Amino acid sequence: MENTLSVIPLGGVEEIGLNMTVFEYGNDIIVVDAGLMFPEEDMLGVDFVIPDFSYILDNREKVRGIVLTHGHEDHIGALHFLLKEIDVPVYGTPLTLGLVRSKLQEHHLEDSELIPVKPRDVINLGVFSIEFIRVTHSIVDGVGLGIQTPVGLVVHTGDFKLDPTPVDGQLMDFHKFAEYGERGTLLFLSDSTNAEKGGFTFSEKEVRRVFEDIFAKAPGRIIIATFASNIHRIQQAIDVAIMYGRKVIMCGKSIVANAQIALDLGYLNLPQDTWLRLDNLKELKDNEVVVITTGSQGEPMSVLSRIATGEHKIEIKEGDTVILSASMIPGNERSIGRIINHLFRRGADVIYEKVSEVHVSGHASKEELKLMLNLVRPKYFMPIHGEYRHLVYHWKLAKKLGIPKENIFILQNGDVLDITQEGASRNGRINSGRIFIDGKGVGDVEDMVLRDRRRLAHDGIVLILLAIEKPTGNIVSGPDIISRGFVFEDASQEIINDVRELVINTLEDLDKEILIDASLIQAKLRSVLKKYLMNTMGRRPMIMPIIIEV
């Protein structure tokens, strides 16, 4: 529409993750972030999820650029899928682009145009003029955005917290956000991840104090697991290591890669003689070692997981201290708990979020969110980055601060928010959704496939094999019963025999006419067996009668 700014979230307003928002005015589109989401527990076998960005492809001639707020996977993880389809410039701060670049190389997209920006830089993309505003977050070099549009100013926080003592000393650019508030902001999009949490989020520096306490007492080796992207956490581990005369060994592909990127770009301060290799481990005394690694979420193939189960070079022994310096992301608690149990069993002391303050969140809590709302004092407000409940709690805060109910918009992915000089309103939906990535496949796993997987996961599969002579309907082979994930066949031969007998009886009762129609036989066997297994065993395996006509 003419003179209309359309704001369209393609992801990030129905989930934590999948962040991607389209801003469209006339012939110009900019895209903010292109993130992935890690699968929920009923998305069986799915490696990760990306937003359906077909709307962007359908309007590809309008797209002026992709603007990234920071380098977390939930903001950049879908980028290479998008860049495979569309060739547009990507804007971001150096560390963000550093992380993007290494990812694009993996996918043979090194020719993509990556344009570095610094905080307070302004770029022009079509009618949009975008200013980058420094924010503090659990990754270095994060920015929010001030977007000048023909209908007014838009402010987008990216992910943020108000860290008063950031590790690198680079404060959030309050002055710039205040300036946007002063100039008059039309629309404000703000991070809702922690909108349920009262008070202020602790500063990243608080973790250092805890590290110091642990290091002071640790008799032997120290192993710290954290997110590979949390450069500040890694920096603090390094700083405290140096303070206590320990050397640092990075362990794991992603953490070594990220540390190297951060080091090359000047975001990490790690003296050459402090960073040793895993091979140097045996030359060091136990109290001279800090190992920094990944696997804080209990990922089964991670270094930490392999250490915990004794499948790694580093063998846990009495005196070792393991720190899980990360939150337990919902859904991962049991896997993490299992790793902690294993580490304890092998003699380590294990310290984790539940028993010590070895982690702080990267997202703003209620008081910070209110402060930002008061600073930017927008006309319209759109909470982003959260499940519905997080957005609702953010909505409650905004209402409390005096923003009229009708000026607050909780959108769903694909909803279009239209803003003109006259006002703002929802205006229909565009095509959107989630694409499941399983292995190398994109989008070939859909809801029906997942439904089948859930069914298979629950009670397994029972196959009934039968060969029938075409014209006569005579059974020439079978019935044979094969099952997987159903019962333990060695111990349950009786069940298998019962099923076989039931199949034989069912077939005997069938008219010859039915016996020459495979699909009728299949339907009949399926229904008889389904009922039988439910009644006798209370189970519903997938039942597949396979009839070969010869």
Add this chain to the structure above:
Amino acid sequence: MENTLSVIPLGGVEEIGLNMTVFEYGNDIIVVDAGLMFPEEDMLGVDFVIPDFSYILDNREKVRGIVLTHGHEDHIGALHFLLKEIDVPVYGTPLTLGLVRSKLQEHHLEDSELIPVKPRDVINLGVFSIEFIRVTHSIVDGVGLGIQTPVGLVVHTGDFKLDPTPVDGQLMDFHKFAEYGERGTLLFLSDSTNAEKGGFTFSEKEVRRVFEDIFAKAPGRIIIATFASNIHRIQQAIDVAIMYGRKVIMCGKSIVANAQIALDLGYLNLPQDTWLRLDNLKELKDNEVVVITTGSQGEPMSVLSRIATGEHKIEIKEGDTVILSASMIPGNERSIGRIINHLFRRGADVIYEKVSEVHVSGHASKEELKLMLNLVRPKYFMPIHGEYRHLVYHWKLAKKLGIPKENIFILQNGDVLDITQEGASRNGRINSGRIFIDGKGVGDVEDMVLRDRRRLAHDGIVLILLAIEKPTGNIVSGPDIISRGFVFEDASQEIINDVRELVINTLEDLDKEILIDASLIQAKLRSVLKKYLMNTMGRRPMIMPIIIEV
């Protein structure tokens, strides 16, 4: 062994749940608790887990009785499986037995001998003399045990917290625990569930204060979801309902049944005119209603879940307040989160543990655990009820309080702790483990079955159908490719065709000699396809070549 007390945990020391401990001396065995465990997320399709109690069956002539500490599923849920195999008296307090009785009736075990006891009662079972000691917990009528054995006194806490203001005014029997401390306790077994948590656990009464605040402000109906067994929580909801002139509607089979049992036994105070039926809902004004129901863990078939998705008589509307008065048990957060999102979307205000103090734990935190250890001051200590990490944290507390390291025993399920006048030591293991219950089946699902289910869940199954003429090796039907949970076949016909072609090519390359041996063909096809699908798609479905010889 002669003059030896053997203490054998059959469950509950490697997990939260599955609590069951054997005490054996000479020709006498008593069993404390018989609990189940809810499955972990990789136990696909398993409904629940019970301990392998074959040791009890193997020594059935020695078993003098089963002693129950309280009526939670993780302490009584395996009882009916045990009573099916062995006929021994069961001792417990009235509410515990009330809950047991309704369960036994379901399983046609109403003839079991259930013997009610009260706190401070003493019973004699063989050489054992057992005193019941009142404890406070998140269920009414919980007890710990003081067990006199020929080698000395044993104290078992059951599950407990030190609630200074219990809802029913029945304090924990500190005096009795003190008396055991004074008399000299040989072995102490104590609940470790919250051993990671600092401080004191809040009193159940604290929840009432929060209920009052919420009730004072709620404009419309109030729906409270909690555990059906939490009679005190239900009592508090009733009390506050009466205070605010609201009627109570219980909704859901288990909560109605439990409330009725508690009411009949005098554990619940619910005036007849306050308890209405669901049918009365339409006769009441919105601000006259409190619905108490289950489903606080996001269970898909629960009342709350059906309300949230619009599949229940109670239709959520603006003005409704829903309280999830329960903890989020690890592993359930995402399902619970989904229900909260649905309820918000339908217009309710939703209040849950994360945003308000609508729940307190039923288990003792560190300071309470220390107090109990100091009160009972045992010679030997065995932390129970927890995963390894919880036991370790409890072990740390005991060590801090001066119990020598060598006197603290962290056992695994099946480990035997032998205690004589001379000392205590581990002495081998008995047969133990976990039995998976899936539907009506007991033990027919084993690790191999679960492995198959995990595999099926991850990438589905690909079947290759082939009929071969026996003597010649000629293919008379197929190859046909069928998949489930693999790819969306309608959209991925190409993949299926590629697989089919690969199978044809593989078969053509095979010697005629191999073609008459079905198992050789199967092995060949499996290996070729496995490699192909991994390389092209990054997936590992279960591959089943099915060859029918005709």
